[in-house]
Amino acid sequence: MPEQLQILSTLKEYFGYDRFRPLQQEIIDSIFDGQDNMVIMPTGGGKSMCFQLPAILLPGITLVISPLIALMKDQVDGLRANGIKAAFVNSSQQENEQQDIYQKLIDKEIKLLYIAPESLSFIDTILSQIEISLIAIDEAHCISSWGHDFRPAYTQLGYLKNRFPEIPIIALTATADKATRQDICQQLNIPHAKQHVASFDRTNLSLEVRPGNKRVEQIIDFLRDKPNDCGIIYCLSRKTTEMLADKLQNSGYKAAAYHAGIDHLKRAAVQEGFINDTIQIVCATIAFGMGIDKSNVRWVIHYNLPKNIEGYYQEIGRSGRDGLPADTLLFHSYADVVQLQKFANMSGNQEVQIAKLERMKQYADSLSCRRKILLSYFGELITEDCGNCDVCKNPPSFIDGTIIAQKALSTVARVKEEEAIGTVIDILRGAQNAAILDKGYQKLKTYGIAADIPWRDWQQYIIQLINQGYLEIAFHLNNKLRLTALSKKVLFDGQKIYLANLKEFEKKKEVVTKQTNKGAAPDLFQKLRELRLELSREAGIPAYQIFSDATLKEMEKFRPMSDEEFMQISGVGRLKMQNYGHQFIKAIIAFSKEKTAQIKKKKTSNSKGESLKETLRLYKEGFSIEEIAVKRKLASSTIFSHIMKLHATGESIDLMQFVSKADVKTIKKAKETLQNPDSLRLYFDHFEGAIGYDTIKLALTILQSEEETLERG
Structure with a gap:
């Protein structure tokens, strides 16, 4: 291992810093000791330093596996600017460029080589001719199907430890829950890797969530007091990025769209413009921002609900990296949930992705401190509310929920942490379904102990307990509820728990979601009947057992577009909401969008007609x-x-x-x-x-x- 003085002088000479950030020194020392390492460090926490500095002092080459061409270029440009010999190999290069790099590797003129996992096979013969001292796998969550950004090409990386057993491997990611961390280490064949988990608490980021109505108007209003601040708006679709960039440009902002469908050179130009502050706002799909070390991003907006908390946390982490205050704003709607459910259903790990989407939705609907939710999701538990999120700034009223919490936590303990939310609630309410009786749960002391609390209220209370860090969901184990370190304080030390007053919340929500009769819509009624028939055939049951005509007629009149609105329809119970809710809501949303488009078209046509009449009138009066x-x-x-x-x-x-x-x-x-x-x-x-x-x-x-x-x- 190099002397400590040499390490610190290298830090100053090449990176300009006098001291390390938290965990960096410990990780670097571990690499010099030849150990494998798993690093979980939030965006902006200094992950890259953990392998870049050792690469300078180690005798051989450091191989860096990286998923994105833009990320490679940005990091290599930064290293070269600091006088460090670095290069990358990817599909954007000509063959003669790559051959030149291979020769430099053999001649020991390169210290760090960035490469995509898909390109590893092309340099196989080169790897046999050079000395490798360290292998760094950046964005390591991409290897795990539990993770938020699974990439099949990453799954081949497990062979690296078999081929180079003596070379330390460092796996790095900004976001990974417990299941993902374990999966990363297993797949990379580094089960004994030393784990370093940095704090996820970014106190300078304010957190706000709003309903997704009139989003463009809300965004322009949000930007009024930030005329010169730069930021990123993340969108679900390419089309939305372009629409939003156009509208912002028309409002006087230097905005640009960024997505995979745009020509590579144009994407690179947008990225360069954003880094150099000639482009103020980038409207992007999620690929934008990975590895870009821009410290002065003052805000991040999510135009749509993200598909999971990991992705959301990583994206908001691209703001405020200089430690100064930064704003984050998330819009959400049921239409977003429907679209994301469709994506999840097409994924290779459907159940986990659906569960993580549900967790994201719970965050958006939360009545608890949002920072607590984010930190507890990654296993970091805090007791104080943050004071810098919309819930803390405008809190609901609370009740003493200690007994409610004790009943729930005790039930989770009595089923040995082997059941998900639904079964825990059924035990508390004394349900007599097969899932309860077959496992003998009716014999538990907590069986039926809280039958007076409605099922939906119990669901909200347990979500609050999860959000506050007293329970966690094991996504990789069929979403079983698990106790946390804080649970014992409630069960055995008499710690008080405060839960949001649901009665008051429901009163407020009734005002917001009060159903209004939107009138007859025979076309919608017919569509709902066709959907009911399709679902009944799939289930092999009569159509009326799904919903009666009277229930469909009420849907036709009130056109519910959220879970809460749908549950107010007569004939919709909890089970039917779970089984059929999103299909019917999706059909109603689609119908409403089509009707809105027709009305808009008619209005446009009418206004054009009026405009022509006015021109004709002036023409007849003799004007040129x-x-x-x-x-x-x-x-x-x-x-x-x-x-x-x-x-x-x-x-x-x-x-x-x-x-x-x-x-x-x-x-x-x-x-x-x-x-x-x-x-x-x-x-x-x-x-x-x-x-x-x-x-x-x-x-x-x-x-x-x-x-x-x-x-x-």
């Missing part, structure tokens, strides 16, 4: 196109198009007053000689721009009218 344009505060080209449309619909418009006879004659002559006389561009080029498009179009319309008159003769 230019005069009408000034009066109506519209472009002359717009008024010209109105005149042409009015003429086409049969209005008495004398087009000759807008064009000279000489021009008509000239254009008529050209029409007789040109090969494609219907192309306006052909005429324009023929006259070398001397006659404008509007004049050409007018003359051709006049000539067409003359020809039709002659034919009718």
Whole structure:
């Protein structure tokens, strides 16, 4: 191991720092001792330093496995700027570039080589010819199907430890729950890796969640007092990134879209512009921001609900990396949940992804301190509320929930932490279903101990206990509830628990979600009947057993678009909500969007009709196109198009007053000689721009009218 003085002087010489951040020294010492390491360190915590500094002092090459081309380039550029010999190999390079890098590796002119997992097989022969001192696997959560960003190419990386058993491996990620950490170590064949988990508490980030209505207006309002601050808006779809970037540009912001469908060079330009502050706002899909060390991002907005807490935490962590205050804002709606459920159903680990999405939804709907939820999710438990989230700033009223908590925690302990939320609630309420009776849970002391509390209230209380860190969900074990270190304080030390007052909350929610009769919609009723028939055939039961016609009629009238609204429909119970709720809500949302689009189209059509009438009125009063344009505060080209449309619909418009006879004659002559006389561009080029498009179009319309008159003769 190098001397401590040498390590600190290297830190200062190459990175400009006098001291290490928390855990960095410990991790670096462990690498020099030849140990494998698993590092969980939030975005901006200094993960890269943990392998970059050792790479300078180790005798051989450090191999860095990295998932994104943009991430590689950014890190290699940063290293070179610090005087460190680094390179990357990926699919964006020409073969001669790669050959040059391979030669430099053999000649020991490179200390760090960044490479994508897909490219490892291409350098297999090179690996046999060079000395490797360290293998770093960045974004290591990509190897785990429990993780939030699973990439199949990462699963091949387990062979590295078999091939280089004496070389230490360091796996790094910003976000991984307990199950993911364990899975990473197993798949990389480093089961005894020393684990380093940094604090996830970013106190400078404010956390806020809002319902997803009128999002664009809310975003522009949010940005009013941040005219020069830069930020990122994460969107679920490529189309949304482009729509949002356009609207922000029209509002005067330097905004750009970023997604995988955009040309590589343009994406690189957007990234460079954002890093150099020439682009203020990037509207992006989730790929943007990985590995980009930009310290002055002042805010992050999620236009849609993220698919899990890991991804959400990593994305908000790209703001405020300089330690100064930064804002985060999350919008959510049931339409987001429906879309994300569809994505989860197509994933290779459906049950886990659905459960993690549900946990994300619980965060968005939370009545507890949001920072507590995030920290407890990653196993970091705090007792004090943060004071810097929307729930803390506008808290609900609380009740003493100690006895409620003790009953729930005791039940989880009595079933030996082997059951999920639903079964725990059924035990507390004294249910007599097969799942309870077959396992003998009716004999437990807590069986039926709280039958007076409704099922949905119990669900909310347990979610609050999870959010406050007294319970956790083992996603990799069929979502079983597990006790935490804080649980014992409640069960055995008499610690008091305060839970949100659900009665008061329900009163507030009733005001917000009060159903309004939206009128008859026979088309919707028919769609709901067709959906019911489809579901009944799949289940092999009569259609009326899913929902009666009366229930469908109520859906038609009130058109519920959230769980809460759907549960208010007569004939919808808890089980039917769980089994069929999202399909019917999805159908209602789709119908409502279609109806809104039709109304918008009709309004647009009507407004266009009124606009044409106003132009016609002014024309009849003798005003010219230019005069009408000034009066109506519209472009002359717009008024010209109105005149042409009015003429086409049969209005008495004398087009000759807008064009000279000489021009008509000239254009008529050209029409007789040109090969494609219907192309306006052909005429324009023929006259070398001397006659404008509007004049050409007018003359051709006049000539067409003359020809039709002659034919009718």
